[in-house]
Amino acid sequence: MTAIRELRVLPPLAVGRLGAAAEPMDNYTVEVDPDHPLAPRQLRPAPTFRVDPGSGAITRADTPEELRFTDGQGKVRPVAPFLEVWALTDDDVLQPLTLELLRLNSLTPDDVRWRVRVGNHKVQRRTYDDNDRIDADTGWFSDHDAHELAGRCANFLEDRFLPLGHARYVKPTPEFPGIRLRFTPAGGHVYGSAYTDHPTDPDPNVVDFLYDATKGTWRGHADQAGDPRLTIPAQIYAGDDGPDDTWVSRGYLDDECDGLVHVKVEVSGRELTAFGRIGAGPPAYAPDSIPIRTVADELDQALLGPGVAADDTLEQARDVAEEVLRRATETVRLMNTEVMNGNTVDGRVDAASTMVRQDTADTGRLFEPIMAPSLVDAAAVLALHQNVLAALRSGTAPWFADVLRDHDEVGDLTAKGRRKMPALMRGADGRSLALTRRQVDLVRLAARQAIFRQDTDEPEVPR
Amino acid sequence: MAALAVAGPLDAAEKVPVLPPEFNWRDYTVMLLHVAAEIEHSLMVQYLFAAYSMGGPQVPEARRDDVRRWQEIILGIAKEEMGHLVTVQNLLTALGAPINLDREDYPWGSDFYPFPFTLRPFSAKSLAAYVVAESPETWSGPKADEVKRVAFESTGQYVNRVGALYSRVDAILKDKDFLPDALFHADTLPYQASWDEWGRGYTRGQRGQDSGNVPTVKSPELLVFGVFSRDSARKALHEIGEQGEAPDADLEDETSHFNRFLGIYEELTAWPLGDQGLVSRNVAENPVTEHRLNESEVAALGAAEVTTNPITDPVTALWGHLFNLRYRMLLTDISHAFRLASPVDNGGVLTGRGALVHRAFAEMYNLRALAGRLVDLPLQQDVPGGLRAGPPFEMPYSLELPHRDHDRWLLQRDLVQASRLLVGQLLSTDPSCAGDPYLIALRESDQRALDQIEHVLSREGCTR
Secondary structure, three states: OOOEEEEEEEOOEEEEEOOOOOOOOOOEEEEOOOOOOOOOOEEEEOOEEEEOOOOOEEEEEEOOOOOOOEOOOOOEOOEOOEEEEEEEEOOOOEEEOEHHHHHHOOOOHHHOEEEEEEEEOHHHHHHOOHHHOEEEEOOOEOOOOEEEEEEEOOOEOOOOOEEEEEEEEEEOOOOOOEOEEEEEOOOOOEEEEEOOOOOOOOOOOOOOEEEEOOOOOOOOOEOOOOOOOOOOOOOOOOEEEOHHHOEEEOOOEEOOOEEEEEEEEEEOOEEEEEEEEEEEEOOOOOOOOOOOOOHHHHHHHHHHOOOOOOOOOHHHHHHHHHHHHHHHHHHHHOOOHHHHHOOOEOOEOOOOOOHHHHHHHHHOOOOOOOOOHHHOOHHHHHHHHHHHHHHHOOOOOOHHHHHEOOHHHOOOOOHHHHOOEOOOOEOOOOOEOOOOHHHHHHHHHHHHHHHHOOOOOOOOOOO | OHHHHOOOOOOOOOOOOOOOOOOOHHHHHHHHHHHHHHHHHHHHHHHHHHHHHEOOOOOOHHHHHHHHHHHHHHHHHHHHHHHHHHHHHHHHHHOOOOOOOOOOOOOOOOOOOOOOOOOOOOOHHHHHHHHHHOOOOOOOOHHHHHHHHHHHHHHOOOOOOOHHHHHHHHHHHOOOOOOOHHHOOHHHHHHOOOHHHHOOOOEOOOOOOOEOOOOOOEOOEOOOOOOOOHHHHHHHHHHHHHHHHOOOOOOOOOOOHHHHHHHHHHHHHOOOHHHHOOOEOOEOOOEEOHHHOOOOOEEEEOOEEEEOEEOOOHHHHHHHHHHHHHHHHHHHHHHHHHHOOOOOOOOOOOOOHHHHHHHHHHHHHHHHHHHHHHOOOEOOOOOOOOOEOOOOOOOOOOOOOOOOHHHHHHHHHHHHHHHHHHHHHHHHHOHHHOOOHHHHHHHHHHHHHHHHHHHHHHHHOOOO
């Protein structure tokens, strides 16, 4: 019973990371060291596929002895994810699509066809001009060459495109028979825009001029105050001060993208299709740390709902509480807490873009630090988080549940509201960051339940 | 303490305080505030002990929400007592007096002490004593009589009201003839504790604004007042008194400790007796560690006998010592923080004060973690079904800090090193503790604390 009934692309969402090195990043796992539970997580090399640049086949899967995030010449190694095709066969088994399974269905690897479409619509999102959309489409292919993802845009200079990386159908072999595609993101470059009639002096910040500023408005664009379509905060693009408090775009473009990977196979006269999602983000410069609220937390909430689900156990809730605290500790480790709190640092009052500046700008509230200025010595804040993490490992209920910020408190500008956890950080809506509702609810579940546990073996005798 | 007794009766009729011999008014006020600090400290510890004892697998499923809610209320009251304790230190600082974080272990007293200090698990009887201690002067009627009777049986004496002491202090404070304006030192404010530093996420003057660990229990209202004048001193005392017993409010005022305790008492005593006995773990009263064994185990105060329970299980005893040590570290951190001024220039220069405040909060987490362990560990070895130990809360031999700041950091280092020895002993001598995740994490956090202290001692100043 091996007839293929349906296809899947797994993982359904893969996020790559930009990098200009020729060799993609090695595989690794991120683990907590049991002997040093307060230390940063440990990165451990894991089995890594090596793809032959000529043939496009996997030649070996070895575990590197050490991890290197650059090529040694200052170029970052991109994270280039593999997307595998899985088949649901008529015996209701979901299994990897392999050479053997193809053969049993009278197919060859050439019968598998791929198409990758990605886009970068950041400029169009600001100018609302559809001619500013940057899109790339490989068209259908079934060979094993690297297919460039060439981002085309109506407002680009003639014959120019934005390189968004490439996609490659990995050639299956008897040793590595799986059907998979590899997405390699772009180099992580920033490009500029120019007037065609009087080229600007080369800007050391950009690798190339792409955008024709006589056709489109991106160079010189300024978000218009009061436009309800603006992001919050607005003006988050490279620019300079313009007249009337405007923020004028320099016309930069980056080479991030996201989009879809399509696959299709005709089985017994029936065309089966599937797709997965890909994206490219910036390199991880603190790969041993995890932000306290991630896309994974959003997906968890989307899947299971905003509250504790019926089958969530106390142990899971405790694990979430500890993970939240660990990530908070990791975040503090990376923060200049004095600056982020709005302290006066070396005589400077408004030293950086912080929640304090955000509160000042949005509400006209006087610039005021969030925590007591004496409390934000970075080492002391880190030590406190580590101590709370240590206490949690005793099985104690997470005491901090009552200082977590709720989702509907992100705009609370009282001293107390601004000091709730997570503190000093901005959410996607320009207000104070909150954990997902599900994260908060799980921490509170752990806080409610822990006191009824019994750790010793001996049963306690009721009085 | 005999001086207190000759200073006049503690009732509403006392309009003009009487100065006892050997005092002038300022010194007498300082002495009364020292007593107040000890009472707030003692109440806080006893409430914490009661709260930590609550829970356990024997609590019937249907009762657990109530028990967890009550625990949260009592923990909230204990946190508010912490605010009272800190505010009293501010009062002392403003008057130019030394702060007082001391507290006698067993028994001690004067007319002002509500009842003999006793660490006892949560029950209707122990609760009755707390209700009476926090009650307003005007509380009377059949319910009051009943609760006072239970409190009497429970403590062996008539339970004094905490509010009486503050009434007397206020009677002195309000009179310029007793304390002239010049005695209130506004310039001590940078050394005093502030709500900004000690309040964390807890509400300032707005209890009931949002939910805490238990959705139906509002987060505590932590009162920390800076004192810089006669008015601010009286205001601080008034607010503390109001939070305790709500003297000016009617009994429906839910915010006072009195009303919160009474509410729990009424709910608990409405349960069947069998269920009432299941509300807390089988924790010993007044657990003490081994170094107390050569002292008398029974001490008498008036009609009350206070019995201590030595922790004789060797592993539990190590945990008990670790608890006492971390308790000492907490008190040392608070005391040390009072010696360092807070920055007055928006944080441009950081002192060690912020680090000490954080360390104090970290120790509160450690105490809670250790207490959670101790209420689950046997008091005695090889006694199946025997008493659990509970946190001993024993006072250190001294709370005096060295004169020079460098030497205070040496003391800090001593304490962390002592903790490392105990943690190492627990990890190496007892198989059940060998891989204990908390001990391993505590060992690591102590190492990091030592690194920080060495940084300070090397005269590189506050860590940055």
